[in-house]
Amino acid sequence: xxxxxxxxxxxxxxxxxxxxxxxxxxxxxxxxxxxxxxxxxxxxxxxxxxxxxxxxxxxxxxxxxxxxxxxxxxxxxxxxxxxxxxxxxxxxxxxxxxxxxxxxxxxxxxxxxxxxxxxxxxxxxxxxxxxxxxxxxxxxxxxxxxxxxxxxxxxxxxxxxxxxxxxxxxxxxxxxxxxxxxxxxxxxxxxxxxxxxxxxxxxxxxxxxxxxxxxxxxxxxxxxxxxxxxxxxxxxxxxxxxxxxxxxxxxxxxxxxxxxxxxxxxxxxxxxxxxxxxxxxxxxxxxxxxxxxxxxxxxxxxxxxxxxxxxxxxxxxxxxxxxxxxxxxxxxxxxxxxxxxxxxxxxxxxxxxxxxxxxxxxxxxxxxxxxxxxxxxxxxxxxxxxxxxxxxxxxxxxxxxxxxxxxxxxxxxxxxxxxxxxxxxxxxxxxxxxxxxxxxxxxxxxxxxxxxxxxxxxxxxxxxxxxx
Ligand SMILES: Nc1ncnc2c1ncn2[C@@H]1O[C@H](COP(=O)(O)OP(=O)(O)OP(=O)(O)O)[C@@H](O)[C@H]1O
Numbered sequence: 001x002x003x004x005x006x007x008x009x010x011x012x013x014x015x016x017x018x019x020x021x022x023x024x025x026x027x028x029x030x031x032x033x034x035x036x037x038x039x040x041x042x043x044x045x046x047x048x049x050x051x052x053x054x055x056x057x058x059x060x061x062x063x064x065x066x067x068x069x070x071x072x073x074x075x076x077x078x079x080x081x082x083x084x085x086x087x088x089x090x091x092x093x094x095x096x097x098x099x100x101x102x103x104x105x106x107x108x109x110x111x112x113x114x115x116x117x118x119x120x121x122x123x124x125x126x127x128x129x130x131x132x133x134x135x136x137x138x139x140x141x142x143x144x145x146x147x148x149x150x151x152x153x154x155x156x157x158x159x160x161x162x163x164x165x166x167x168x169x170x171x172x173x174x175x176x177x178x179x180x181x182x183x184x185x186x187x188x189x190x191x192x193x194x195x196x197x198x199x200x201x202x203x204x205x206x207x208x209x210x211x212x213x214x215x216x217x218x219x220x221x222x223x224x225x226x227x228x229x230x231x232x233x234x235x236x237x238x239x240x241x242x243x244x245x246x247x248x249x250x251x252x253x254x255x256x257x258x259x260x261x262x263x264x265x266x267x268x269x270x271x272x273x274x275x276x277x278x279x280x281x282x283x284x285x286x287x288x289x290x291x292x293x294x295x296x297x298x299x300x301x302x303x304x305x306x307x308x309x310x311x312x313x314x315x316x317x318x319x320x321x322x323x324x325x326x327x328x329x330x331x332x333x334x335x336x337x338x339x340x341x342x343x344x345x346x347x348x349x350x351x352x353x354x355x356x357x358x359x360x361x362x363x364x365x366x367x368x369x370x371x372x373x374x375x376x377x378x379x380x381x382x383x384x385x386x387x388x389x390x391x392x393x394x395x396x397x398x399x400x401x402x403x404x405x406x407x408x409x410x411x412x413x414x415x416x417x418x419x420x421x422x423x424x425x426x427x428x429x430x431x432x433x434x435x436x437x438x439x440x441x442x443x444x445x446x447x448x449x450x451x452x453x454x455x456x457x458x459x460x461x462x463x464x465x466x467x468x
Contacts, residue, residue, distance in 0.1 A: 002118055003027045007037035008052035020107055033057045038070045045073040047121055053081040062453035064095050068143040069313055076117040091459040133182050139322045140315035144307040151304045156182035161274040163299045166306030169356030172277035180233040185273055188232030191225050195242040203246045205262050214263025226259060229272035240280030247292045254298055309351040309358060316346050323362045341377040348388045429464045441468040
């Protein structure tokens with residue numbers, strides 16, 4: 001039996017949904033406001049959420065990230081609205097909602113869609129139970145991270161290749177090791193190939209190994225990394241740096257699972273599981289002809305995109321607390337407290353170096369605090385404080401214009417009246433380009449100035465193909 005929650009202030013519609021859900025023999029809860037719904041989602045394990053868009057205390061679509069952050073059970077989400085809105089539907093789908101229902105909806109269709117969502121959820125839960133991950137080394141349980149754990153569970157439960165993408169320091173190698181440590185191959189090696197150092201001359205002997213006497217200096221036989229990964233995992237770090245010639249040879253090993261060590265007459269085999277990581281955009285590299293499309297398709301059977309730290313909400317605080325208590329323990333010091341201003345500064349910083357940078361910054365602050373019992377903002381490195389202060393001053397200077405002070409945007413069409421839709425699109429695109437240029441593409445500031453939700457902003461960026 002599943003638990004279905006509706007957040008909608010339309011009592012008639014809630015009544016209709018209640019009788020449908022009870023007929024399907026599931027439990028039903030209703031909330032009339034976003035806040036009430038978010039409270040229930042934090043307390044109860046809801047399986048399906050039916051979410052209205054126009055609520056008395058806000059817009060359901062815009063509240064999606066808060067809803068996901070607060071939910072203890074990551075429910076499947078249906079968006080319900082009285083207005084058919086293609087941009088809203090697009091936003092909803094980008095945010096990963098299950099379905100988008102326009103009122104009045106047919107009971108038969110709603111029932112069928114609910115049944116499909118519940119079946120999908122059951123299968124998903126069964127898969128997760130089959131592989132319960134040991135995430136001991138990974139700190140942070142924000143909503144974007146929970147999504148990553150679902151993909152990691154898929155990776156740990158299969159032997160398919162996994163491609164992990166993300167900015168530098170987001171934890172790509174740590175996540176790859178964790179997938180390996182949770183897989184059936186955990187008792188065998190996790191072999192790292194640093195593709196940035198894989199020159200054409202070194203590649204063959206590094207990957208495939210060589211026979212004694214194969215070249216000057218080959219005084220004894222040596223197995224290559226591919227053979228060492230037999231029964232285990234071969235991790236191609238920085239795979240975007242792999243030279244094209246190496247990509248070709250590598251593809252051959254993947255297809256044939258056989259290779260010939262240097263100087264050997266016989267081919268040999270290795271049964272390895274492949275994982276790869278990169279901070280480059282491999283699709284763009286494929287378009288530019290610097291990465292092989294066929295290799296990318298093979299690598300990306302399972303794709304784990306790691307979000308940058310600045311999009312992981314409360315994880316910055318969790319990681320900081322973890323790191324500080326670890327440092328206190330290692331240095332034999334009593335636990336230190338952390339002042340709120342310290343977190344405010346960390347939360348306002350963009351973290352280009354992600355978790356790695358956060359760990360270094362916290363360690364620097366820890367050292368600066370000496371034997372003091374509390375960590376204050378002033379203990380943080382100057383560069384971090386200066387950048388945060390500068391951004392906040394600039395934000396003050398670039399402030400939102402009140403609606404009635406807007407410069408007159410009217411343009412005379414001189415008799416050639418364009419269609420409303422085409423004109424609206426042109427203006428939306430123009431607005432996006434202007435605000436991105438004025439803020440240097442700083443998304444946090446764009447959201448503050450424009451009042452757009454993150455999901456709405458990204459759906460517009462995607463719609464108009466604008467570069468940030
Ligand atoms: N969620 C996390 N919890 C705890 N530690 C983390 C987490 N994510 C990353 N780290 C730590 O941050 C550091 C950087 O992680 P890692 O080397 O895996 O990043 P990466 O994305 O592979 O970096 P690069 O692209 O520069 O190779 C490591 O010390 C790792 O243990």
